[in-house]
Amino acid sequence: MFGLPDITILVFGAVTLIAIAALVYWGITFKGHD
Amino acid sequence: MADFITIAVVSLYFIAMLGIGFWASKKIKSTEDYLVAGRSLGFWMFILLMIGTVCSGMSLLGVSGLGYKMGWPTMWEQVFVPLSIAFCIIFFGVKLHNVAKTAGYVTVQDYLAHRYESPTALRTLAAVAGIIVSLIYLVGQYTAIAIVLIWLFQIPLWLALLIATVVTMVYTAIGGLYAVAWASLIQSIILIVGVLVMAPIIIFYAGGFTHVNEYIASVNPALAMPWMPSGAFAIPYIFSFAILLMVGLACAPHVINNVLAIKDVKYFKWAPLVAFLIYFIAMFLLKFTGFAGLAMVKEGVFTLPNVPNAGDFVILYGIQYALPIIALWAIFAVIVLAAVMSTTDRLMLTIGAMFSWDIYKKVLKPDADDKTVLLLSKIVVVLSAFGTMLLAISPPEMLASLIWMGIGVMLATFAVPLLAGLYWRGATREGALAAMSLGLISSLVIGFLNYFKTVAMGIQFATIPLHFSFYAFVIAILAMIIVSLLTKKTAEKVLNETQTGWYFSK
Numbered sequence: 001m002f003g004l005p006d007i008t009i010l011v012f013g014a015v016t017l018i019a020i021a022a023l024v025y026w027g028i029t030f031k032g033h034d
Numbered sequence: 035m036a037d038f039i040t041i042a043v044v045s046l047y048f049i050a051m052l053g054i055g056f057w058a059s060k061k062i063k064s065t066e067d068y069l070v071a072g073r074s075l076g077f078w079m080f081i082l083l084m085i086g087t088v089c090s091g092m093s094l095l096g097v098s099g100l101g102y103k104m105g106w107p108t109m110w111e112q113v114f115v116p117l118s119i120a121f122c123i124i125f126f127g128v129k130l131h132n133v134a135k136t137a138g139y140v141t142v143q144d145y146l147a148h149r150y151e152s153p154t155a156l157r158t159l160a161a162v163a164g165i166i167v168s169l170i171y172l173v174g175q176y177t178a179i180a181i182v183l184i185w186l187f188q189i190p191l192w193l194a195l196l197i198a199t200v201v202t203m204v205y206t207a208i209g210g211l212y213a214v215a216w217a218s219l220i221q222s223i224i225l226i227v228g229v230l231v232m233a234p235i236i237i238f239y240a241g242g243f244t245h246v247n248e249y250i251a252s253v254n255p256a257l258a259m260p261w262m263p264s265g266a267f268a269i270p271y272i273f274s275f276a277i278l279l280m281v282g283l284a285c286a287p288h289v290i291n292n293v294l295a296i297k298d299v300k301y302f303k304w305a306p307l308v309a310f311l312i313y314f315i316a317m318f319l320l321k322f323t324g325f326a327g328l329a330m331v332k333e334g335v336f337t338l339p340n341v342p343n344a345g346d347f348v349i350l351y352g353i354q355y356a357l358p359i360i361a362l363w364a365i366f367a368v369i370v371l372a373a374v375m376s377t378t379d380r381l382m383l384t385i386g387a388m389f390s391w392d393i394y395k396k397v398l399k400p401d402a403d404d405k406t407v408l409l410l411s412k413i414v415v416v417l418s419a420f421g422t423m424l425l426a427i428s429p430p431e432m433l434a435s436l437i438w439m440g441i442g443v444m445l446a447t448f449a450v451p452l453l454a455g456l457y458w459r460g461a462t463r464e465g466a467l468a469a470m471s472l473g474l475i476s477s478l479v480i481g482f483l484n485y486f487k488t489v490a491m492g493i494q495f496a497t498i499p500l501h502f503s504f505y506a507f508v509i510a511i512l513a514m515i516i517v518s519l520l521t522k523k524t525a526e527k528v529l530n531e532t533q534t535g536w537y538f539s540k
Contacts, residue, residue, distance in 0.1 A: 002243055002244050002247055003243070003244040003245065003246070003247030003248035003251065003258075004106070004247045004251075004258050005251075005258060005259060007259065007260060008106055008258060008259055008260045011260040012106075012109060012113070012260060015113060016113060016314070019113065019117060019120075019310065020307070020310070020311070023120055023306045023307035023310055024307060026120075026124060026303075026306055026307070027303050027304045027306070027307050030128075030302065030303040031539070032128070032299045032300045032302060032303060032539065
């Protein structure tokens with residue numbers, strides 16, 4: 001896909017999606033304190 | 035000499051930055067206003083300040099330059115650098131902001147002095163180490179200014195440096211963090227919009243996303259893989275690279291101090307995701323212009339100058355080819371200048387804060403009045419600007435490497451005392467002093483041995499499998515654990531005041 005080996009798409013795609021999922025989880029669960 | 039339009043566009047940008055400085059100077063009533071903008075930064079101001087601080091000028095030219103040299107394995111940089119903003123907010127920002135508001139911290143050294151009950155020793159060490167690494171980083175920033183202004187105006191290096199330094203120094207010195215934050219707002223918008231518009235055009239002219247990938251893979255299959263088979267950007271190196279960028283940049287003094295200036299902690303809810311997405315998309319495209327440049331050079335579309343850092347010129351030449359309109363080059367020059375200045379201004383201010391607040395006010399002359407501290411901050415901003423500019427006029431050969439070295443030294447020096455201080459109630463003053471001093475010294479030593487390809491104690495430092503800073507980081511961790519276990523614990527009252535423990539916020 002996109003002229004790249006599958007492993008490149010898979011590895012970068014997985015890491016980026018995990019990072020985004022983790023940051024969405026942080027946003028949903030963050031209560032903060034002031 | 036450059037044409038009238040180019041001079042006009044760049045001059046307009048400089049005038050706008052100076053205007054922000056004069057406007058911001060009216061808001062400065064105290065040192066707290068000057069150094070943390072009265073803790074008044076809103077959501078977007080904070081996000082764009084963080085992006086502007088992290089994205090340096092050399093990262094703008096260097097990102098595509100590294101992509102040109104080593105292809106897809108270097109794309110990890112575009113994942114980890116945006117994550118450094120998220121790491122800074124989540125692991126440092128929430129807790130530091132909450133404690134800082136009640137304790138009145140102005141710099142992160144205030145926190146270290148409080149948490150480790152070390153108002154003099156650790157504060158001084160942290161401030162001196164912070165000033166050293168910030169100066170190293172600041173000298174490195176000038177490379178990008180020089181490359182762009184010389185390319186655009188064909189003016190001598192000293193003049194290019196002088197113009198950019200004077201403008202940045204003036205608005206930073208008079209307007210403090212208010213000016214830096216407002217300038218960063220404009221600079222980051224210019225940077226992001228500029229990259230989002232120009233990078234796709236270059237990629238399009240190179241034949242598009244798929245063609246570029248196929249072409250660089252035909253040149254060398256490793257360039258399209260997620261890692262190199264050995265050496266730099268092999269899997270172990272990428273692991274240490276992740277720590278270097280995510281943690282090292284997050285705890286850099288000029289980055290972490292921004293979390294003290296936010297108005298409301300609730301902004302930390304979505305700031306990590308929003309900052310990551312914006313910066314990731316822009317930097318991904320920028321890196322890909324490096325790949326596109328490689329394809330165009332190999333296809334003979336244009337040639338790069340015959341200099342050691344030819345890769346750093348790839349985006350400039352790509353723009354000249356894809357956008358043969360001189361006025362657009364001027365706009366690109368402004369984009370690079372925006373990236374450089376958004377980091378250099380924050381570095382200058384951080385150096386000013388560490389000297390005037392941490393060393394002068396808190397250690398040398400505690401009875402100094404606010405007016406004197408404020409004046410001293412401005413003087414140090416001016417001195418650091420001109421001092422580093424003079425170093426950059428006759429740059430050491432390793433100038434470009436200094437930025438990478440600077441981040442490595444920041445990681446080894448600050449990450450362990452900060453993380454252990456915030457999350458481990460067993461971390462002691464002596465542990466922090468040992469971790470910080472050993473981290474600083476070992477990272478400088480291993481960094482230089484690595485740079486000069488030294489062979490010592492049977493180790494070939496040129497070919498160590500991990501980034502040099504990782505070894506110093508491990509030394510700092512061991513020093514913190516061993517020394518803390520052997521020394522007197524911090525008072526429970528202080529640990530409670532500084533919200534120390536395994537949680538983000540109470």
